[in-house]
Amino acid sequence: MIVYKLQQPIKSMNDTEISELNLDYDALTLGDLRTANKIAAMVSENNLESFNNTSLSPRLNSELRIGIAWAAALKGTKGISLNDVYQLSLVDSMCLSENALSEYLFRG
Numbered sequence: 001m002i003v004y005k006l007q008q009p010i011k012s013m014n015d016t017e018i019s020e021l022n023l024d025y026d027a028l029t030l031g032d033l034r035t036a037n038k039i040a041a042m043v044s045e046n047n048l049e050s051f052n053n054t055s056l057s058p059r060l061n062s063e064l065r066i067g068i069a070w071a072a073a074l075k076g077t078k079g080i081s082l083n084d085v086y087q088l089s090l091v092d093s094m095c096l097s098e099n100a101l102s103e104y105l106f107r108g
Helices: 031-043 062-076 082-087 090-105
Strands: 002-011 017-023
Touching: 002 062, 002 082, 002 090, 017 062, 017 090, 031 062, 031 082, 062 082, 062 090
Parallel strands: none
Antiparallel strands: 002 017
16 A cells, blocks of 8 residues: 655545545555446546547556556545545645556556
8 A cells, every 4th residue: 555645734524634645556456446436437528438548558548547556546545535636735646646657557
């Protein structure tokens, strides 16, 4: 499990302040890809049908990487929900995207 300290704490929907996320990438299953894709669609101007992974590797899609990181956070962090992803600062969103890339998608 990876502990990610948020640059800016978020207030979860259950009114808890969260200052760090526990990213449990090892707990992710194929079913969590649906959650990651849903989050990608939520934070993107595009919808799920417009993402064409035949022309672009899913690993290069920053919105999907945010979704993967948030799905891992949902697995490891108590008190957060799917919609709490909207509370992330832009810098935390981008850092989580990079974290998913380096710590999960291209780990050795």
